[in-house]
Amino acid sequence: MEFRQLGRSGLKVPVLSFGTGTFGGVGEFFNSWGRTDVAQATRLVDICLEAGVNFFDTADVYSRGESEHILGQALKGRRDRVLVSTKASFTMGEGPNDKGSSRHHLLRACEASLRRLGTDYIDLYFMHGYDALTPPEETLRALDDLVRAGKVRYLGCSNFSGWHTMKSLAVADREGLQRYVAYQGYYSLIGRDYEWELMPLALDQGLGTMVWSPLGWGRLTGKLRRGQPLPPGRLKDGGAAGGPIVEDEHLFGVLDALEAVAAETGRSVPQVAINWLLARPSVANVVIGARDEAQLRANLGALGWSLTPAQQARLEAASQRTPIYPYWHQRDFDERNPKPTCW
Numbered sequence: 001m002e003f004r005q006l007g008r009s010g011l012k013v014p015v016l017s018f019g020t021g022t023f024g025g026v027g028e029f030f031n032s033w034g035r036t037d038v039a040q041a042t043r044l045v046d047i048c049l050e051a052g053v054n055f056f057d058t059a060d061v062y063s064r065g066e067s068e069h070i071l072g073q074a075l076k077g078r079r080d081r082v083l084v085s086t087k088a089s090f091t092m093g094e095g096p097n098d099k100g101s102s103r104h105h106l107l108r109a110c111e112a113s114l115r116r117l118g119t120d121y122i123d124l125y126f127m128h129g130y131d132a133l134t135p136p137e138e139t140l141r142a143l144d145d146l147v148r149a150g151k152v153r154y155l156g157c158s159n160f161s162g163w164h165t166m167k168s169l170a171v172a173d174r175e176g177l178q179r180y181v182a183y184q185g186y187y188s189l190i191g192r193d194y195e196w197e198l199m200p201l202a203l204d205q206g207l208g209t210m211v212w213s214p215l216g217w218g219r220l221t222g223k224l225r226r227g228q229p230l231p232p233g234r235l236k237d238g239g240a241a242g243g244p245i246v247e248d249e250h251l252f253g254v255l256d257a258l259e260a261v262a263a264e265t266g267r268s269v270p271q272v273a274i275n276w277l278l279a280r281p282s283v284a285n286v287v288i289g290a291r292d293e294a295q296l297r298a299n300l301g302a303l304g305w306s307l308t309p310a311q312q313a314r315l316e317a318a319s320q321r322t323p324i325y326p327y328w329h330q331r332d333f334d335e336r337n338p339k340p341t342c343w
Helices: 038-051 062-074 103-117 134-150 162-175 198-205 250-266 269-278 293-300 309-319
Strands: 004-007 012-014 016-019 055-057 081-090 124-126 152-158 180-184 207-213 283-288
Touching: 004 283, 012 016, 016 038, 016 081, 016 103, 016 293, 038 062, 038 293, 062 103, 062 152, 081 103, 103 124, 103 134, 124 134, 134 152, 152 162, 162 180, 162 198, 180 198, 198 207, 198 283, 250 309, 269 283, 269 293, 269 309, 283 293
Parallel strands: 016 055, 016 283, 055 081, 081 124, 124 152, 152 180, 180 207, 207 283
Antiparallel strands: 004 012
């Protein structure tokens, strides 16, 4: 297993982590993702550890806390062998303070996550979304206190805009508080917006990127066919609800390129899609998910080989989109404003 430095921290993480959004299946939204119970989760953890994947990602909002609880049960007796990341900020109750990134909510949310996970510390604690109603000084001071208390070891942000992230980092630097060392965001061959603002920011500010939904909300599994009904699985169960809209013309153009490269390499479409991400600038880790053992073992097959530069270039060309303003205006000034990838 390859390990990479997580941003400018001293922590090294495996290039793949296992996401537990399929654990629990509580509520209509997460039920469409999966309904993994403790016994099944324990077996998936076994397979991950056998492959060297010792990093597990969850969130308090996943299945209303049940995902954290199931993960904690599955990790019993081996907590010291693994890294665990979880997240807070999204709504966890009916009260006005059961959401956001206030000191009041974060201290309670962290304690609740620790109880559900059955642990006394969280390796990497993410703010799941930006709370514009809470001063960043308050959020970062509360997080700094959690680190100093030994309840959290490293901090990250997820789904922040570029300015959200930079403002938070500037406050941390000014106040001498713990900085975010990781950014967890959506990035895939059918969703490359991350490259325009967030990737250059991550490289400039020393944030290690953790990629979620590397298969584009289940669209890059290799099972979709033009003009055919959706096959059984997450998409048919409504698991793409809330995700980005992808036009069929663009989707199937990317799938055509993926299938051609998969045939050349003897790999599957998902394996090629994940492998492509692992070669991208700023990416420290890709979060993979699975409903069952077969899916997990297939995704693990993304490791141990590399795409050729020509194959990478073909995938990039097929997935290229015209960036929004001001990024399209910046494309012709690479001499003074170089880009980490080709737009």
